[in-house]
Amino acid sequence: xxxxxxxxxxxxxxxxxxxxxxxxxxxxxxxxxxxxxxxxxxxxxxxxxxxxxxxxxxxxxxxxxxxxxxxxxxxxxxxxxxxxxxxxxxxxxxxxxxxxxxxxxxxxxxxxxxxxxxxxxxxxxxxxxxxxxxxxxxxxxxxxxxxxxxxxxx
Amino acid sequence: xxxxxxxxxxxxxxxxxxxxxxxxxxxxxxxxxxxxxxxxxxxxxxxxxxxxxxxxxxxxxxxxxxxxxxxxxxxxxxxxxxxxxxxxxxxxxxxxxxxxxxxxxx
Numbered sequence: 001x002x003x004x005x006x007x008x009x010x011x012x013x014x015x016x017x018x019x020x021x022x023x024x025x026x027x028x029x030x031x032x033x034x035x036x037x038x039x040x041x042x043x044x045x046x047x048x049x050x051x052x053x054x055x056x057x058x059x060x061x062x063x064x065x066x067x068x069x070x071x072x073x074x075x076x077x078x079x080x081x082x083x084x085x086x087x088x089x090x091x092x093x094x095x096x097x098x099x100x101x102x103x104x105x106x107x108x109x110x111x112x113x114x115x116x117x118x119x120x121x122x123x124x125x126x127x128x129x130x131x132x133x134x135x136x137x138x139x140x141x142x143x144x145x146x147x148x149x150x151x152x153x154x
Numbered sequence: 155x156x157x158x159x160x161x162x163x164x165x166x167x168x169x170x171x172x173x174x175x176x177x178x179x180x181x182x183x184x185x186x187x188x189x190x191x192x193x194x195x196x197x198x199x200x201x202x203x204x205x206x207x208x209x210x211x212x213x214x215x216x217x218x219x220x221x222x223x224x225x226x227x228x229x230x231x232x233x234x235x236x237x238x239x240x241x242x243x244x245x246x247x248x249x250x251x252x253x254x255x256x257x258x259x260x
Contacts, residue, residue, distance in 0.1 A: 004247070005243050007236055007240040007243065018243055020247045022247070028254045029254065031254070031257070032253065038253060038254070041253050042246060042249040042250040042253050131236060131239050
């Protein structure tokens with residue numbers, strides 16, 4: 001089966017490319033990155049600040065079920081609606097450094113669109129460390145989801 | 155049933171990932187694991203069976219009880235691989251897509 005989300009991380013490089021095709025028109029896909037309330041929903045994080053403009057910044061905060069808070073933040077370098085976002089990303093208080101993210105949004109048809117996310121890390125080692133991380137993040141997300149389901153049952 | 159039991163199938167499920175996290179720091183019995191979830195106990199048993207079949211978990215007899223613990227070697231194979239990362243983004247993007255589909259219909 002063709003996978004909708006693809007990750008291309010070549011050995012020995014300090015970058016990777018994530019691509020995804022969406023069953024959404026381009027403007028709706030872009031809106032999911034633009035509107036703080038929507039970012040909060042799909043990223044499962046609180047948006048403390050999101051300034052969609054050159055020289056702007058953003059700050060997200062995620063709370064795990066135990067109440068521990070994790071901060072994510074960065075600077076926005078370019079913001080072209082329905083086309084491109086360039087920003088930095090870092091996990092506050094971790095040794096994973098700062099990564100540069102280049103998002104390109106394109107329309108495929110009236111109802112479909114594509115996102116290409118090019119991520120550049122400080123070093124090959126750092127990229128590889130981040131690649132190993134999501135297993136834990138995935139687990140955190142699983143916890144959050146379980147918590148969501150549980151809280152709906154109450 | 156002839157389901158393919160590979161590690162990536164195993165970790166694709168959020169409950170199974172949560173079980174692995176729970177066992178990361180301690181060995182537990184099936185009952186103790188189930189008490190951490192709201193899911194029905196037979197469902198948890200099924201998850202444990204799948205995780206054991208693909209060697210992410212090992213069983214250890216301790217008196218009358220069977221304890222489950224993580225198979226660190228197998229876990230490392232998985233953690234080194236790119237699939238969990240892809241899976242994480244796939245989950246996020248699926249969520250984005252479903253949220254925006256509802257948004258459209260508003």
